Amino acid sequence: MVPRPEHSISRAHISPNALKVLNRLKQAGFQAYLVGGGVRDLLLGHEPKDFDIATDATPEEVRGVFRNCRLIGRRFRLAHVFFGREIVEVATFRGSNAEGGSETEAQVTEQGMILRDNVYGSITEDALRRDFTVNALYYNIADFSLVDYAGGLADIEQGRLRLIGADPVARYREDPVRMLRAVRFACKLGFIIDPDCAAPIRELAGLLGEISPARLFEEALKLFHGGYALQAFEKLRHxxxxxxxxxxxxxxxxxxxxxxxxxxxxxxxxxxxxxxxxxxxxxxxxxxxxxxxxxxxxxxxxxxxxxxxxxxxxxxxxxxxxxxxxxxxxxxxxxxxxxxxxxxxxxxxxxxxxxxxxxxxxxxxxxxxxxxxxxxxxxxxxxxxxxxxxxxxxxxxxxxxxxxxxxxxPRKRKRRKRKPKAKGEAVAASAGKEAASEAGVATTAQPRNGQANE
CATH class of the missing domain: 1.10.3090.10 (cca-adding enzyme, domain 2)
Structure with a gap:
C-alpha cells in the first residue's frame, strides 16, 4: 500500500460522478476502489478517458444502491451507473474459483479461453485476474491510498508492459484479445512489451479466430482511432x-x-x-x-x-x-x-x-x-x-x-454516311437477325471496355 502523501493521484483529477459512486458505495458499507486505466493514466499525468470502479458489492447490490443503474453482460456481469451521457462502470471483484450458483460459474474452453466469468472473490484475487500489471492498480476511496498487488508501479516507471502471472501463453489463451490490447497499450503509452510477453504472440495469433467479429470490431476501432493508427498497424503486422x-x-x-x-x-x-x-x-x-x-x-x-x-x-x-x-x-x-x-x-x-x-x-x-x-x-x-x-x-x-x-x-466524331443497302442485302440481313434471335444469340456487339451498361 502506498499512502496518500507518497503518490500523485488527487481527487481533483477524478470525475465528480466517479467520486459520487465511490463515496456512496463506501457509505453503504462496501469496499470501493478506482481501478485500471484511470489510475494508470492519472499516475502518468494523462487525462483518463473513463473511470472504472471495483467493489466487493455484487452487481445486484450495486443496483440496489443506485436507481440510475443498469446491469449488462453475460461473459462479465457489470453494473453501469448513468449520469447523463457519462457512464461509470462498476465491477465486482473477480475470484479464481467458486462453487455452485449460476451467477458464480466460470466457463472455460479446452484451450483455456474464458467464456463466462462471474466468479466473485477478494481484491487480491481480482488484481491477479487482470491482464497487465499497469492495469492492476487500485485507488482506495476510504483512505486515498494506492494499492499495488502486481508490481504495476515499477513497470510504469520502467515504461514496460507486462502480463500478470508467470505464464503469458496461458493468459493469452484465457482471452486472445489481450494480444491486441498489448499492441494498443504499447502504442498509447509509449511502452515496450516485455520480451516474455511478446514472444508467444505470433504463435498464438490464430486464436483471434475464436473471438466474435463484433468484439474485434470494437477492438479495431480502439486500435485505429486512438491517435496512433499508423504505429498500431506496423506493430500488428510485426x-x-x-x-x-x-x-x-x-x-x-x-x-x-x-x-x-x-x-x-x-x-x-x-x-x-x-x-x-x-x-x-x-x-x-x-x-x-x-x-x-x-x-x-x-x-x-x-x-x-x-x-x-x-x-x-x-x-x-x-x-x-x-x-x-x-x-x-x-x-x-x-x-x-x-x-x-x-x-x-x-x-x-x-x-x-x-x-x-x-x-x-x-x-x-x-x-x-x-x-x-x-x-x-x-x-x-x-x-x-x-x-x-x-x-x-x-x-x-x-x-x-x-x-x-x-x-x-470528348470530341464528337462525325458519323460516316453509309451507302444504302441493296434490296437483296437488306432482306438477307433481316433474315440473319431473325435466325440469331431464334437461336438465342445476341446480335448487338458490346464495347470492348465493358462500359455498355453504365
Whole structure:
C-alpha cells in the first residue's frame, strides 16, 4: 500500500460522478476502489478517458444502491451507473474459483479461453485476474491510498508492459484479445512489451479466430482511432496480428505492386492520426474503406477484365470483400454502407463529362470520396491531375465550372454516311437477325471496355 502523501493521484483529477459512486458505495458499507486505466493514466499525468470502479458489492447490490443503474453482460456481469451521457462502470471483484450458483460459474474452453466469468472473490484475487500489471492498480476511496498487488508501479516507471502471472501463453489463451490490447497499450503509452510477453504472440495469433467479429470490431476501432493508427498497424503486422483482422488486405500487402498499396494504407492511417491530434472528427467508414480498398481494387479490375461494366464491377467487388470481412471484423451496417459508397464513387470521379460532376458534388458521400481520391493520388495509385481537377472544380465559380466541363468533354466524331443497302442485302440481313434471335444469340456487339451498361 502506498499512502496518500507518497503518490500523485488527487481527487481533483477524478470525475465528480466517479467520486459520487465511490463515496456512496463506501457509505453503504462496501469496499470501493478506482481501478485500471484511470489510475494508470492519472499516475502518468494523462487525462483518463473513463473511470472504472471495483467493489466487493455484487452487481445486484450495486443496483440496489443506485436507481440510475443498469446491469449488462453475460461473459462479465457489470453494473453501469448513468449520469447523463457519462457512464461509470462498476465491477465486482473477480475470484479464481467458486462453487455452485449460476451467477458464480466460470466457463472455460479446452484451450483455456474464458467464456463466462462471474466468479466473485477478494481484491487480491481480482488484481491477479487482470491482464497487465499497469492495469492492476487500485485507488482506495476510504483512505486515498494506492494499492499495488502486481508490481504495476515499477513497470510504469520502467515504461514496460507486462502480463500478470508467470505464464503469458496461458493468459493469452484465457482471452486472445489481450494480444491486441498489448499492441494498443504499447502504442498509447509509449511502452515496450516485455520480451516474455511478446514472444508467444505470433504463435498464438490464430486464436483471434475464436473471438466474435463484433468484439474485434470494437477492438479495431480502439486500435485505429486512438491517435496512433499508423504505429498500431506496423506493430500488428510485426506480430502477425493484422492478418487475423484483415486477411485479404494482408495478402495484398504481401504481394504489393511497386509500393503504393502499403503507401496508401500508411497515408490513410497517418491522415487519421493527424485529424485526431488536431481535434477533427474521424469516420469509421473512411477508416475501413482505407483498410479494405486494395482487395476491392484488385477484384474490381479483375471483373473489368472479364468484361463487366464499371458500376456493376465495383458493386460486386465491394460486396464480396465486405462480406468476407464480416467473418473476421463485423463492421456495423451504419459504417459498412457509407464505406461501400466511398468505393462506388471512385470510378464515377474519373468521368468528368456532361452533368456528372455537378451531380456528384451534391452526393452526401462526395467529400469522403474526394478525400479518398486525394489519398489514392498521393500514394501514386491514380493520376494526380484527376485529384487536382476535382479540387479546382469545387472552388471555381459557375462560369469556370462550365468551361472545365466543356474542356473535359470528348470530341464528337462525325458519323460516316453509309451507302444504302441493296434490296437483296437488306432482306438477307433481316433474315440473319431473325435466325440469331431464334437461336438465342445476341446480335448487338458490346464495347470492348465493358462500359455498355453504365
Amino acid at each position: 506480430h502477425d496480428l493484422f492478418a487475423q483482422l484483415f486477411p485479404e488486405t494482408d495478402a495484398c500487402l504481401a504481394r504489393q505492386e511497386h509500393d503504393f498499396p502499403i503507401t496508401f494504407v500508411s497515408r490513410g492511417l497517418d491522415n487519421t492520426d493527424r485529424r485526431i491530434l488536431e481535434g477533427k472528427p474521424v469516420a469509421p467508414a473512411f477508416l475501413f474503406a482505407v483498410l479494405l480498398w486494395e482487395p476491392v481494387r484488385l477484384r474490381y479490375h479483375a471483373l473489368l477484365a472479364e468484361g463487366m461494366a464499371s458500376a456493376e464491377a465495383i458493386a460486386l467487388a465491394s460486396h464480396e470483400v465486405a462480406s468476407a470481412q464480416q467473418r473476421r471484423v463485423a463492421i456495423q451496417k451504419r459504417f459498412a454502407l457509407p464505406m461501400r459508397e466511398i468505393w462506388a464513387l471512385q470510378p464515377r470521379l474519373e468521368r468528368r463529362q456532361g452533368k456528372r460532376p455537378l451531380v456528384l458534388l451534391s452526393h452526401p458521400r462526395f467529400r469522403a470520396a474526394y478525400d479518398f481520391l486525394l489519398l489514392r493520388a498521393e500514394a501514386g495509385e491514380t493520376d494526380p491531375e484527376l485529384a487536382e481537377w476535382w479540387t479546382r472544380f469545387q472552388d471555381v465559380d459557375a462560369a469556370e465550372r462550365t468551361r472545365m466541363l466543356s474542356s473535359s468533354a
